[in-house]
Amino acid sequence: MKVFFLSLFTGLIFFAATCDREKTQEQMQITGTIESQGITSYQYGTHVLNSEDDFYALKSEKLNLDQFIGKEVKVSGSKIEGYPVDGGPDYILVTEVKEQ
Template identity: 45%
Template sequence: MTACGSGPQQQTKEYTGTVKPAGITSYQYGTHRLETATENFALKSDSIDLTRYEQKQVTLTATSIEGYPIDGGPAYLNVISIKE
């Protein structure tokens, strides 16, 4: 049960890896991807231009987007903040 009638809380988490353009994928979601040492994530952001961070090692804060992964793709993250 949530307090004050609010919806589910989006939990933020930090991820570290290299930002790459999404390119052609079988899963068709995300504008970019984050490659970490152990897994890949599809990325999008409503407030940050992810193209500025392409090919750079970053630590980003993001929330998981509900309903993903689909079509055998990776988890889908909404990036809230990013630092090099």
């Protein structure tokens, strides 16, 4: 009985560790200007990136995007699956920002 519960517990821990909270796609790079998100109808992201052709909602789990507000940057990241919603932009999980 103990072996069963130990195996079950180990399996659950492994499953939880390997599951992504948010599914992302391939890495991409976009150049543009980072701005504060502000109030929006789509309500996701902490910042936006305005590029020549489009704009993107951004978030980062590792970087403070506030330090890049108003700057021309190249953002590396991946689209978060399930977005856009409510007529909003693509949602990008940012992994790296380089000033231009």
